[in-house]
Amino acid sequence: MKKTAALSVALTAFALSLTAHADVDVSLGSKERVTRLFAYPNNCNVICFRNWTLEQTVEHYLTQSVQRDGYPGARVSVTDDNAQLHAKISGVPDGYDKPLISLLNAGDLAYTGASKLNADGKFAYNWYLFLPLGMALENRKSVELLHFPPDYSLTQAQDYLRSATTDRWAALLTENGIPADQTPAFQTIIDIAPIAAPSNAGSDLEGVYSYFNDYQTTMVKDLSQSASGTALPMVAFGAPVRNWLKAQYNVNLPVLGLATISPTAGQSVSVIGANHPSYIWYAADKSNYGGDEDKADAAGLKVMGQDLSAACWQAGMGQTSGLDAATVLQQCTTHWQVTHKVDTCKLFYTSVRHLTPDQAAAKCRTGSVGRQLDQLRKPMPETLKTKA
Template identity: 80%
Template sequence: MKKTAALSATLAALTLSLCAHADVDVKLGSKERVSRLFAYPNNCNVICFRDWSLEKTVEHYLTQSVQRDGYTSATVHVVNDTNELHAKISGVPDGYGKPLTQLLDAGEKAYDGAKKLNADGKFAYNWYLFLPLGMALENRKSVELLHFPPDYSLTQAQDYLRSATTDRWAALLTDNGIAADQTPAFQTIIDIAPIAAPASAGKDLEGVYGYFNDYQTTMVKEVSLSAKGTSLPMVAFGAPVRSWLKEQYKVEVPVLGLATISPVSGQNVSVIGSNHPSYIWYAADKSNYGGDETKADEAGLKVMGQDLSAACWQAGMGQKPDNDAAALLKQCTTQWQVTRKVETCKLFYTSIRNLTPDQAAAKCRTGAVGRQLDQLRMPLPEMLKKPAA
């Protein structure tokens, strides 16, 4: 399966390189506009972690985008022409600037929401407005709906896809046959709170979503459509996001539940509910069970099975959007929670408990873990159903 995915990725990259030949000039706006939309300076506190100019900062994020779109030979040069910034992008198809312009226009709505939030005294001193910069703009495969980006993705990594959350989910996609260098195409993120904040800020951000309604709905409309005009599958991560979907689109999406939303009339988007990618570390924390390691492992294995099943659905729908969503989900849950449950167990122990492959294999052969494997399809303990960040 992985060899087939790698071959497909190689052929896709070759096709892209043959098609990408245009020089695109994208008007970004005034220096003031670009500064606020690119959170410039990204990482300065008297001394800048990376002492980049505004132009260099924009080039950095746009280069991430063209690379993640598969245009590996493309170049980006940002110029300031009498206080108006332009991005000159070579080696991409004609029209490539449209999704970038849409993102920045949507970003103005996020900025307006953040200004109102601050005027109401609700914007914390250590929060940053942070748009989903640097992701695939054109060759997207699926959409991930999340809560908020961690602050270090902005201030340290300057990469929206660099976090424990996104890294773990990328690994689950590779476990489901997606080549590692192709996972960014599946991870186009919309955060319902476009605010980079400390990982512990989840509860504080729960009251801000209404300020970003125009931004959220605009992003869902635009990002959930591929460049060819087809609907892309969406994964809703975590309880706050699934609650937001219920409020905004009137759909229930429990973990491994399916729903369909219509961002615009006539457009149907398949959505799967999932745990937050980082939830497993809470679910498998022994302190939640009075130090009982067996119970912690049972809960962790349950979440691992759910997460692998959701990533399997995302990978399959992303590669073939016309798949039967319900049939694919049934196939994925059977695969990871029944047929390959021992592999699910091993992946839990290697990726969450940090055991070696041999140690994990030994764990998964024991009687106690055998009983845990039988719990993969059982409900989680009630105490673990609190909203995840």
Template identity: 75%
Template sequence: MFKLAGLSLAALTLSAAAHADVDLKLGSTERVTRLFAYPNNCSVICFRDWTLEQTVTHYLSQSVQRDGYPDAKVLVKTDNDQLYAEITGVPKGYEKPLAALLDAGDLAYTGASKLNADGKWAFNWYLFLPLGMALENRKSVELLHFPPDYSLTQAQDYLRSNTTDRWADLLTDNGIPADQTPAYQTIIDIAPIAAPANAGKDLEGTYDYFKDYQTTMVKQVSQNASGTVLPMVAFGAPVRNWIKQQYGPTVSVLGLATISPSAGVKVPVLGSNHPSYIWYVADPESYTGDDAQAKADAAGLKVMGQDLSAACWQAGMGSKPGSDPKTLLNSCTQTWQVTQKVKTCELFYTSIRHSTAVQAAATCATPPIKAQLQQLKAPLPESAVPAPHI
């Protein structure tokens, strides 16, 4: 092998590939303004008084960081009413998934425009695409309902919400380093609408308007840059129902299915509770009777076991592509609902009840709770009011 200054030609070639410059024409000012929900957070006074170029730079910088390119640089500029992005320190071809996301965003905008023309758009909704997530080094996909409005208006971060934060914690409980969880959380919301967190029921009639966007996104992210099929988790009843409507199979909580977003591609999908569901079922006010607290604890423990099992499957399938989905799921449920049920209990009390580790350990050692832990796979107690639309 030819050497130059102590480096092999292969090493130099690899280094050059790892630090290629990519350029992408984002489109007209009008297009970029609507696809990046610009301005993100202005109402006379802007929470962050950013230009359009600064806003785009912000989201693209999030993506390169989450893809594992900490030294990458993003430059966004406008020329003759057209915006261009130049990204250095990323591999050649890095712009392709970004271009695909924006093209899908055009479909979302068309759907939202039709929704508004039909008088079904609410005054406090925002079109919000899944910006700022990993574009290349994706490990798994999360199918969710809609992003909460504060992720856009306050955080300007699609992965900043109580829902995504809780699930990231569950992934770390299953061995994924905290700084790597964004690679597992490529999100597709069936309603690309940032809305108040309690707006789930109001969004029921919107899904069909975004069918082209939804199916295009699922097709695009079902494989990573190297062609590896990515596992998907379907969170919450609306999303699980959408899977059945769009692709055919019924997906229950901790139920497995296979969908085919494009010819020859078979994607494993696991049904899960919505990450926020536990806060509802574990709320004593959701139950009646003197034993409301006990019912809430029992339900919370069961959902915690289910959620940890789902995150375990997601972590395992994402870190070891090609694993057998059913075998892994059996292993995960055995771990969190049988072998490590005490750990499941302690995580419930520290993360949901906000107990200290010592308090949680003491609570989980009491006879009533130990008895409940023998029933982790039993049906949930019936609540006094209907479950939220999540």
């Protein structure tokens, strides 16, 4: 599985390198507009964490995008012409400006929503409007629907894909055959709340979604298809996102449930429900089970099986268009929850319990864990479902 996937991605990257040859000029708008859409300055409190100009900040995020699109030789230059900013991107195909312009136009909708939220006294002092900057703009393989970005992705990393959540999911994609340097192509993110906030702010943000309805639906419509018009698979992470899909598109989507939405008339987009990537830390917390380690491990193993299966589906659907979503999911759940359930077990103990590979292997051979592995495909306890 891994070798075939890696070869497919490598050939795609090679093909992209042969087509990147144009220069693209993009009008970004006024300095005022660019300042708010790029959250500038990203982190300045008297002393700037990175003492960048507005132009350097934009260059930083656009450079991330061209690299994640598979154009490592591309170059970005941003200039100020009478308070109007322009980006010149060399070494990319003709038309590369279109998805960037679409993102910024959607960003205007997000800014309008955030302004209304603030006018209603609901925008917290430690929140930041933060668009999904630095994503692959053109060569996307799949889309991830999430709740909100953690604040440190903006203020510390200046990288939308730098967080515990995205790092863990990237690791699961690599376990399913996607080379580590190619995972960003699968992780084009749409957060239903485009607000960088402290990691524990989830419950506070659950009441803000309606302010960003125009932004959300525009982003889903724009990103749900590739540059060639092919529908891209989506992963809906966490209960808030799956509930939002229910409200917006009238689909019921439990963990490892499948649905089809039509962001554009005549288009069918396959969506899978998944746990939030960080949910496993809650599910496997012994304090939820009165300190009972076996019960905590059993819950964690179940979530690991679900997460690996969802990442497997995402990897498979993202690499080859036209596959049957239900068939791919069945193959993935059988792989991780039946045929290779011991590998699932080892990954849980190495990545969540931080055991060595030898310790994990020994743990997965014990009788109690063996019985837990047999429970992998049984339902999650009701007390944990609401947070999944």
